[in-house]
Amino acid sequence: MKEIEWKMQGKIKRLTNYTFKFDDRVKEGWFSAVYFLKTRELADKYHKNNIVTMQFFQKSEAVLCGTDEVIALIHEFSDHPEALEIHSLKDGDKISPFETVLTITGPYQEFGYLEGMIDGILARRTSVATSVYNVKKAAELSGKQKPVIFMGDRDDHFMQQAGDGYAAYIGGSTAQATHAMNEWWGKEGMGTMPHALIQLFNGDIVAATRAYEETFPNDELIALVDYNNDVITDSLKVARAFGSKLKGVRVDTSRTLIDQYFLRNQETLGTFDPRGVNAELIFALRRALDEEGFHHVKIVVSGGFNESRIVEFEKQGVPVDMYGVGSSLLKIHIGFTGDLVMLNGEAQAKAGRRYRPNPRLEKVEF
The missing domain is CATH 3.20.20.70 (Aldolase class I)
Structure with missing residues (x-):
């Protein structure tokens, strides 16, 4: 079990000195859906240099929570967090249905296998906060x-x-x-x-x-x-x-x-x-x-x-x-969804989903 003291700096001003406890097995994919792990392997094999953008949203009026925890998770378990560009709203922000709350841009293999964990963190924390x-x-x-x-x-x-x-x-x-x-x-x-x-x-x-x-x-x-x-x-x-x-x-x-x-x-x-x-x-x-x-x-x-x-x-x-x-x-009633919406700077998403830029997002500096 790792204890991560997370001090957020840069454009997003947050409370500091949170201690997040992460299980080392996150790195091995122990908590990730197997298809994400297989996709990570395939991305590394066939499209290592592709740059994708993943955006996260939910469908209610809510009070957002869990973003610091998510960013700390990515920072800890990405091999090259400096290669990622993250834009996020802040914990405590009021959010609207379908509003983009977080985007991650970079090589899929650096963060994609964490998608389900990110959804889960945001869902539980936002549900309780709301x-x-x-x-x-x-x-x-x-x-x-x-x-x-x-x-x-x-x-x-x-x-x-x-x-x-x-x-x-x-x-x-x-x-x-x-x-x-x-x-x-x-x-x-x-x-x-x-x-x-x-x-x-x-x-x-x-x-x-x-x-x-x-x-x-x-x-x-x-x-x-x-x-x-x-x-x-x-x-x-x-x-x-x-x-x-x-x-x-x-x-x-x-x-x-x-x-x-x-x-x-x-x-x-x-x-x-x-x-x-x-x-x-x-x-x-x-x-x-x-x-x-x-x-x-x-x-x-x-x-x-x-x-x-x-x-x-x-x-x-x-x-x-x-x-x-x-x-x-403690009832989890707000679910988050992560979608890949951009590929190498061009729109690319499954039918019914699209990139929705949000001017409220602020860049996260590691």
């Missing part, structure tokens, strides 16, 4: 700045965390669940307490929160309050116990459960779905905290949130201060 961007935009429909915590550690293979965390950062999430998710942009993971901590204290939310506060006094104190399925009761318990030290409470009620608040106030039932983290529960929690003077305690919600659910909350004015989002952000 999903986070859309969620962040939804969370701020009310006009207030509301952080989105990227909690995707349990929803995919752990080796994806660094790249996914960076893509989430590009999309607008500045709080991430693990240290690995922050590796490429120089921060540390952010987290409070899991249900496991409360279980260790026999379900005693105050005792668990006190242990956390004593052990991590420099952290913002945010208590997880749904363990006993009695969000309001437990929120008030920790608020009374910790006063101004308590910065927030997190509600993560299972979608299969109805909180004890509704069982005590059954007259409220009948007009909405009372399961899980619902708007009525959060309204009631905010009222209960405010009535006892705990206006400073923020409310964090998590558990099954996605863009549409956040939009629904924001349109209703639900008093949420921060959203924790996981699995919905």
Whole structure:
């Protein structure tokens, strides 16, 4: 496994000191479709001096991500990267359907076998960045700045965390669940307490929160309050116990459960779905905290949130201060395509495809 410290210079100004971990077997073609490897061999045998241009695009409105990683990949595994001319948009650029985001010009055998990997990098990073961007935009429909915590550690293979965390950062999430998710942009993971901590204290939310506060006094104190399925009761318990030290409470009620608040106030039932983290529960929690003077305690919600659910909350004015989002952000829904479109400076492409120059592209200098 190679660690590549990539410092982009030249016309494209990017963040620096990313560390990309590439498997040495990329060079052998281990991760490339076999037909690309055969084409590399044939190009080297029959048309070694041909110069081709490959362009990459996708079909959605999106937030581009993965270009630095792709350029580092090419630079590392091309035998002669100086022989290649690369033009690219930047990570974080808003892109349109069919807009060219990257072009590579040079001998096919220098980079063509990486085509599938390039598509995959751009697809995953752009999908995550775009999903986070859309969620962040939804969370701020009310006009207030509301952080989105990227909690995707349990929803995919752990080796994806660094790249996914960076893509989430590009999309607008500045709080991430693990240290690995922050590796490429120089921060540390952010987290409070899991249900496991409360279980260790026999379900005693105050005792668990006190242990956390004593052990991590420099952290913002945010208590997880749904363990006993009695969000309001437990929120008030920790608020009374910790006063101004308590910065927030997190509600993560299972979608299969109805909180004890509704069982005590059954007259409220009948007009909405009372399961899980619902708007009525959060309204009631905010009222209960405010009535006892705990206006400073923020409310964090998590558990099954996605863009549409956040939009629904924001349109209703639900008093949420921060959203924790996981699995919905990791679905790969944006696919990239690489096409050869120029041969020795002349148009040459498969039917239905053509060279589409993009004046927004900037030359990459190695």
